[in-house]
Amino acid sequence: MGEEGKVVGHLLKWAREQQELTMRDVQLRGGPAPGYQSEVENGQKGEVSAEKLYAWCRTLTVTPAFARGQVPRLEPTTPGRCRGLAGWIEPEVRQNLPEFEALLPIERFQRVLKMIATSAELPIVVLAYVMAMDVSALKNLLYEDARSLYITEVQLKQVAVLTAMPTRFFKLGKLCEDD
Numbered sequence: 001m002g003e004e005g006k007v008v009g010h011l012l013k014w015a016r017e018q019q020e021l022t023m024r025d026v027q028l029r030g031g032p033a034p035g036y037q038s039e040v041e042n043g044q045k046g047e048v049s050a051e052k053l054y055a056w057c058r059t060l061t062v063t064p065a066f067a068r069g070q071v072p073r074l075e076p077t078t079p080g081r082c083r084g085l086a087g088w089i090e091p092e093v094r095q096n097l098p099e100f101e102a103l104l105p106i107e108r109f110q111r112v113l114k115m116i117a118t119s120a121e122l123p124i125v126v127l128a129y130v131m132a133m134d135v136s137a138l139k140n141l142l143y144e145d146a147r148s149l150y151i152t153e154v155q156l157k158q159v160a161v162l163t164a165m166p167t168r169f170f171k172l173g174k175l176c177e178d179d
């Protein structure tokens with residue numbers, strides 16, 4: 001029998017609802033039975049076997065850390081909790097800096113955001129949660145024509161915090177050695 005671990009049911013419910021999935025949809029895609037989902041989502045059951053949790057997370061395209069409530073939300077009052085959460089992006093950006101410099105600021109922002117959202121560490125549903133966005137709004141940022149998008153200063157700062165890269169990189173395409 002698999003090891004049990006605590007989960008935060010309302011986060012699983014949020015992820016399911018953000019993707020417009022019914023409990024039956026989740027079950028058909030390899031997740032637990034609707035009755036079990038309901039118990040967990042409503043806080044009546046807080047322990048889930050590792051095997052069941054991994055299947056459920058795979059179905060919802062979230063991480064076990066997210067389901068356990070271990071992924072912080074990027075809040076204006078406590079941005080430091082998320083600083084560098086997507087820091088693995090910076091070396092790849094540095095390696096391709098000339099390519100990034102040639103992009104428009106919005107294209108640079110969108111490209112970095114796509115790199116994060118397509119990762120195993122912060123898949124799109126988890127990234128939407130971290131950025132306090134609806135999944136549909138994040139998808140618009142990711143997949144709309146960059147030239148027709150408008151990003152807010154808050155969104156720019158969020159991605160800068162997540163990547164631990166300065167906002168000037170997104171605006172100007174420059175990284176200094178001491179960044």
